Amino acid sequence: MKKSDISTIIGLVLGFLVIIAGMIWGQASIIGAITTFYDLASIFVTIFGSFFAVMISVPMSALKNLPKAIRNAFFEKMISPAQIINIFVELSKKARKEGLLSLEDEVANLDDPFLKSGIQMVVDGIEPEIIREILELEITEMEKRHQSAITVLRVWAGMAPAFGMIGTLIGLILMLKNLQDQSSLGPNMAVALITSFYGAVLANFIFNPLATKLESKSGDEVGLKEMMLEGILAIQSGVNPRIVEDKLKAFLPPEERLKMLQENVGKGAVVNE
Amino acid sequence: MKKSDISTIIGLVLGFLVIIAGMIWGQASIIGAITTFYDLASIFVTIFGSFFAVMISVPMSALKNLPKAIRNAFFEKMISPAQIINIFVELSKKARKEGLLSLEDEVANLDDPFLKSGIQMVVDGIEPEIIREILELEITEMEKRHQSAITVLRVWAGMAPAFGMIGTLIGLILMLKNLQDQSSLGPNMAVALITSFYGAVLANFIFNPLATKLESKSGDEVGLKEMMLEGILAIQSGVNPRIVEDKLKAFLPPEERLKMLQENVGKGAVVNE
Amino acid sequence: MKKSDISTIIGLVLGFLVIIAGMIWGQASIIGAITTFYDLASIFVTIFGSFFAVMISVPMSALKNLPKAIRNAFFEKMISPAQIINIFVELSKKARKEGLLSLEDEVANLDDPFLKSGIQMVVDGIEPEIIREILELEITEMEKRHQSAITVLRVWAGMAPAFGMIGTLIGLILMLKNLQDQSSLGPNMAVALITSFYGAVLANFIFNPLATKLESKSGDEVGLKEMMLEGILAIQSGVNPRIVEDKLKAFLPPEERLKMLQENVGKGAVVNE
Amino acid sequence: MKKSDISTIIGLVLGFLVIIAGMIWGQASIIGAITTFYDLASIFVTIFGSFFAVMISVPMSALKNLPKAIRNAFFEKMISPAQIINIFVELSKKARKEGLLSLEDEVANLDDPFLKSGIQMVVDGIEPEIIREILELEITEMEKRHQSAITVLRVWAGMAPAFGMIGTLIGLILMLKNLQDQSSLGPNMAVALITSFYGAVLANFIFNPLATKLESKSGDEVGLKEMMLEGILAIQSGVNPRIVEDKLKAFLPPEERLKMLQENVGKGAVVNE
C-alpha cells in the first residue's frame, strides 16, 4: 500500500474548508451562502470551456495519462533511499552466497514494480545491456509522462481564469442588455462574477499547485529509479555487497550522506593516522 | 485520405457549444440571447483590427502559409512509426530480391508525398547525397513553415485581446459622451464589452490552443520525416532488411521501443546464456 | 526606386480605417463621433509623455536613427537572392573576360549602395582584407542601428499604455474632485479614458507591430549583405563564375535552394549512373 | 551573538508604520480606522488559503525549514572576510609553532559552528579528503535549504494576491446577491476589498522582499563558507601562514582586495625597480 502525501491532502482539505469558511462567515443562512456560489452554467463555461481549450492545445495521449499522473501528487514514494540501500545490500549478500537464481524468492516480497521487474530479469538471465536499455527506457518514459501531465496542468491553469473572464463578460453583457429589471441587477452581476471566482480557484488552488508538486516529485522519482537501476546491475555483475552500498550512497541527497559520514567520523572509522 | 485529429475537433465543437450554452442558459429568448452577442462593428474592430496589426508585424509570406499550417492542427499523422518500419522492411526486402527498379510499382501505393518522392528518386537513380540534400531541405522548409505559422498565431493571440480592449474603450468613450439617454446606457455598455469578449475568445479558445497544438505536432512530424529519410537512404544503399529495421527503431518513441524490447524478452530472444 | 512593403502599408491603412469605422459605426454624427476621440491634452500626456520617458531611457543616438530605421519597415528589399546570384555571375564573367577595371562601367547601374561601394573598391584596387573589414563593419553597424531602433520601439510600446493609464488617473482624479456638476460626469470620464485608448492603439497598432516587422527584416537584410560581401570578394579573387554561383547558393533560403535542386533533378543533371 | 540586519528590520518596522499611517491619516477615530482593516474571515481566506495552496505546491520538508531560513534575513553574517583571514593567519601560526593539537584550545573561542566543526575535525586527525567531503556537503545542504525557502516564498508571493482576489470575489458575490439593504452596500464592499489589501501587502511587503534578501544573502554565505573550507584544509596541510593569507585573499570581494592592494602600493611594497 502506498503512503499518502499528507501535505497535498492537508493543503487541499484545509484550503477547501478555508474557502468555504470565507463563503459562510457572517452570513445569516449557511446553506444560502453556499448555494449562492453554485451555478451550473458557470461551471459549464469555466470548467468545461477551459477543458475543451486544453483539448485543442494538447495531444489526446497527454490528456489520457493525466489522471494517473495527478494521483502521484497524492502519494509519497514508498521507499526511502536509505531503505533501497538496505534492500540491495541484502539482495547482493544472498546472491553472492546462494547464486542469482535464489533471488526468485525475494521478487514476491518487493513492492516497487520497477525493482521487481528488474530483479526478475536478472533471475531470468537477460543480458545486462538489455536490462539497462529496458530500465532506462522505462525511466525516460516515466519522465515524459510526468512532463506531459505538468504541461497539461500549466495550460489548464492559464485557461481557467481566461474562461472565467469569458463567462463574466457573457454574464455582464446579458445583464446590461436587460437593465429594465433593476432588482435583478445585483444577483445577475453576482452570477457573472461566479465564473471568475471558479477560474481563480481552479488555477490557483488546483492546477498550479498540483503542477508545482508534480515537478518536484518527478525529479525525486527519477533519482530513485536510477539508484535502483545501478543496484540491479551491480547485483547481476556479482560485486561485493560493500561496493554495492558505496555505489548507491552516491545517489543519496546531501543531508543523508552527511549524516552517514558524520556517524562514521563519530565512530573513529576515518581518522587520519 | 487523412485521419482527423479528434481532440482538436471535439475541443472546438464542444467548447463552442459550451460558450453558446453559457450565452442562452436561463435566458427567456434563445435567439435574443445569441443575437445579443452579434455586433458587426465589434467583429470589425476585434477580428479585422487585430488581423491588420498582425499584417504589420509579420512578412506577407508568413500570412500566406497560415491556412495550410492551421489545417495540420486538424489532422493526425497518417502513418505511425511502427507502420513506417513495416513499410521499409517490406520495401527493402523487395529491393534486395528484385532490384531497386522494382520499387517503381510500390510508389503508387504510398500515401505520404515525402516518402513517395524519396522512393521515386531512388528508382530514378539520383545520387544519394543529392537525395539527402533535397529531403533534408524539404524537412527544414516544412519546419520553417510550421514555425512561421506558430509565430503568426502567437502574435495574433496577443493582438486579439488588445483590440478587444481598444474596441471596449471606443464603446465606453462614445457612451460616456452621450449620457443624456439613460435608458440606452446598459445596452451601449454591453456592446462596448462585446469586443473584449470576442478578443478573449479568439485568443484563449482559438489562437493560443492552435499554436500549442501545432508546436507539438511540428516536432512529431519532423521526427517522422527524419525516420523516412534514413529508411530511404538505407534501401538505396542495399543493406539487409534486418539492419533497416534496427536503424529505424532508434527513432521510435520510448514507450514503443520498450514494448518491442519486452516482447523480445518475453520470447526469450535476448536471454543471457 | 525602392519597392514598398505592401503588408505594412495595407495593415496600417486598413487597420486605421477599421479603428475609425469602429468609432463612427451607428453614430448619428460622423464628424461628432470622430472629434469625440480628439483631445489635445490627452495627446500631450500619452504621446509626448511616453516619448520623454523613452528619451530618459535610451541614448540620444538611438533616438536619432529611429526615423531612418522605421522607414525600413515600409520597404521590401530591392533585390531578391536569386537576382543577386545573377548579378554576380554576370559581373564575374565580365571581370574574367575584360579585367576588374571593366566593372567601373557597371557600378553606375547598380542600385544597392552597399554593392556599389564594394564593387567600386574592387575597381579601385583596395586590398581584399581591407574590403572585407570595411564591408563587415558596415554590416555590424547596420545591425546595431536596427537593434537600437527595435529597442526604442519596444521601450515605447511599454511606456505608451503606462502613460495612457497615468493620463486616465489624472482625468479620473480631477473628475472625482469636482463632482458637483453631475451632467459633466460622463464627458469628463470619456476624456479620462481617451488617454488609455491612445496608449493602447500606439502600443498594439504602431510600436509593437513595427518592432516585430523590423526584427524579421533585419535578419533578412544582414543575410543579403553577407551574400553580397562573399560575391564581391569572389569576383576580386578572379574565380570561375560557376564557383561564384555555387558559393552564393549556400546563402539561399531553403525553399529556393530546394526549387533549384529539383529543377536540376528534373533535367537529369545529377542522376546516379 | 548574531548581529541584526538593520536594513531588513528598519524596512519592516518603518514600512509597517507607513502603512498604518496611511490607514489612520485624516480619520476622525484612530482606533476605528485601524479596526476597519481587521477582518478575521479575510485573514483566514488570504493568509491561510494561500498557505494551504503553498502546502499543495511544495514538499513538507521545504515548509519545515522555512522559519529557520527566514531568520537568516534578519541577521548579518557574524564574521567579515577580512576577519576570517585574520583568524586563519593566527590559527596557522599557532599550528606551525605548537602543532595541530594545540588548536583544541581555540575551538571554544570560535563563534561560527561551521568553522568550529572543521577545526575540531582537524584536531581529531580526520583525513583531509573526508573533511573536504563533509564540509562541501554541509555547504551544498545549506544552499539547497536556502533555495527551497526562497522557492516557498516566491510561490507564496504569487498565491497571496490570488487568494486576495478570490476573497474579494467571494465578498462581491455575497454582497451583490443581497442588495436589499442599500446601507450595508459600502461596508460590505469594503470588507470584500480587505482580502485584496492583505494579499497585496503580504506579497509586496513580506514575501517578495524577504525572498530577494535571502537570495543575495545565500550567495554571500556560500562564499564565506568556501573561504573557511580552504582555510581549514590549508592549516591541516601545514603551509606557511603567509600562503594561507594569499589563498584566502582570492575570496575577498573586489573592493576589499582593491583596498589591500592600494595600501601595499602606498607603502611602496610593490614598486618596480
Add this chain to the structure above:
Amino acid sequence: MKKSDISTIIGLVLGFLVIIAGMIWGQASIIGAITTFYDLASIFVTIFGSFFAVMISVPMSALKNLPKAIRNAFFEKMISPAQIINIFVELSKKARKEGLLSLEDEVANLDDPFLKSGIQMVVDGIEPEIIREILELEITEMEKRHQSAITVLRVWAGMAPAFGMIGTLIGLILMLKNLQDQSSLGPNMAVALITSFYGAVLANFIFNPLATKLESKSGDEVGLKEMMLEGILAIQSGVNPRIVEDKLKAFLPPEERLKMLQENVGKGAVVNE
C-alpha cells in the same frame, strides 16, 4: 567639469511639464488643479512604503551607492574614444622621448580619475602586473556598483505601483466604510486614486527609465576604462606610439572604426598594388 546627458535632463524636464500640463489643462483654477494632486499621506504610502520594501529586499550597501550611481544617468562620459586615442598617442610620444618620469607633469592635466591614477602608478614605477590587477579590480568594482544600483531601481520600479495599489485599496476601504456623507464620496475616491497615480509615475517616468539608461551607460563606461587600461600598460611597456594607436582602435565602436578606415581608403593609403 562633466558634460550633462541632455536626453536624460530634457526627458525629465519636458516629461514633467507634460504631466503637469495634463493636470491643469482646461481646469478653471491652475493652483487648485495642481494641489488636487498633492496629498501627503499618499506620498508617504507610495514613496516611503515602496522604499522600505526595497530596503527589506536589498543589502544596505546597495542602497548607499544608489545616489552616486543615479548621478551617472545625468552625465555624458567626458572623453570620447577618439580623444582617448589622441591622449595616449601624445603621452606615449612624450614617454619615448623624455622617459616615463616626464609624465608626472601630465597627470595634473588629466580629468579622468581612473586615467590619472593609472598614469601616476606608471610614474611611481609600480610593477605592470600590479597596475593591471588594481585597474581591473577598479573596473569590476565599478561594474558591480552599477549593477547593484540597476537592481535597486528595478525592484523599486516593481514596488512603486504595488504600493500605489495598496494605498488605493486603503483609501477605498476607508471610503466605503463611511458612505454616510455622499458629498465626500468623489473627493475621497480621488484621494484613493492619487497613490496609484504616484506609483505609475514613479515606476514609468523615474525608476524604469533611469535603470534602462544606466544599463546602456554601464556598458559604455566599462569599454572606455578597458581602453584606458590597455593604453596605460602600452605606455609603460614603452612601445611605439603607432602601435599604441592601433591597439586602442580595436576598442572603437564600429561606426568610428569604419569612418577611420574609409578616410584611409580615400587617401589611397591601403590601395592594392
